[in-house]
Amino acid sequence: MDLQNKKVVQSNTLIKAIAKMDALPLKLFELAVANVDTKEKDPEVELEKDLIRTFLPRTNALRHDYLQTIMTNLMDKSTFTVKYTKENGKKKTEIFAPFSKIEFSEDESTVKLSFSNKIMPYITELKKNFTQYRIEDLRHFTSSNTITIYKVLMMYYNQYTNYIANGKRTKEELESFLNPVIDVSELKALTVQGKKSYDRFSDLKKRVIEPAIKEINEHTEFNITYDTIRVGRKIAKIQFHISNNSTEKLIGELTAEKKLSLSDVQNSPYTALLLGAMIVNFADANNESLMMSLGENVYPKYDVFVNKHSLDDLQKHLKYVKDHMNSKPNELDKYLIKALDDFEKNKGKYAKRDKSKLKQKEKLPDWAKDDTAQKNILTEKGIQRSKEIDELLEKINKDTSD
Structure with missing residues (x-):
């Protein structure tokens, strides 16, 4: 075979x-x-x-x-x-x-x-x-760690080749697929098995990362390098760099040749979802400036969202956005990006209405809660008012007699 x-x-x-x-x-x-x-x-x-x-x-x-x-x-x-x-x-x-x-x-x-x-x-x-x-x-790979790391890196490389072919990513976004950032904790979970924990990064580097990169570089067409990213004093992330003979040439040539068109944006499933949610209308769909801003700035983020969640989740999200939109914002692309960021920050859970912030009815005075007290006060007011009327009638009668 x-x-x-x-x-x-x-x-x-x-x-x-x-x-x-x-x-x-x-x-x-x-x-x-x-x-x-x-x-x-x-x-x-x-x-x-x-x-x-x-x-x-x-x-x-x-x-x-x-x-x-x-x-x-x-x-x-x-x-x-x-x-x-x-x-x-x-x-x-x-x-x-x-x-x-x-x-x-x-x-x-x-x-x-x-x-x-x-x-x-x-x-x-x-x-x-x-x-x-x-x-x-x-x-020729001799370690399961090599196979695992290779497959993860190929997942990113596949996204690069897919998007560079359809021209729906910027040069910076394409380069991010060739330079993926992976948490050290995630890499440990995927590779470290049994009693080994490699709490020290130097051990993980020596036993897992460098042997895997060496085998990949020796037995495939790819050349893999990496950098470490610190959070404080701790190495928290690893940025891998994936390259072969074609990557730099393709990024330089294909991104220059293929540009997003108004037709691409109009035919996007995300445009259909925005129309369905009534966030945009058919007149908006023919507004080149508006639609291109959505296609270039918002739709790539929707791609990431759908990959992480689903198209149905995006549809629900857009319905929520529409329900809470008082009026159409001047910069719709920025508004939709912020709405998506808020969704991710809340881990996909839309905030429930805060009952503590609802407008409360004016608090009634204590006397109003007591029916007996209320009747007594009204009675006293009635008596006072009656006295005032009697005094007024007495004055009128006196003036008339004079």
């Missing part, structure tokens, strides 16, 4: 999942994914033993007992952990095995692997937010 052009395609959710398995089982999992027929969505994959042998470290032997050890390890000691936040804001964790069954025999030349039902959507239902990379690149 020619592996040069064979690619692995996986959901970004699975890319960012914590894979608990050694290097060899992880490579065999990737090899199996590369051979899935995504159209048929068949959970069973057959791999030639000769192909499996090419992924073994420094040996051509593939005896039945050795194959059994490898496959047992793949079945019993391999899991993926996916963490995400539910709509109600609660965190949820799912842990599942990649395979439900593995079959092989001494007198057969293939190994049959059956993917678990839980993992199939992550490798077959890939309408958006997926990553692909060459399976050949993984062949």
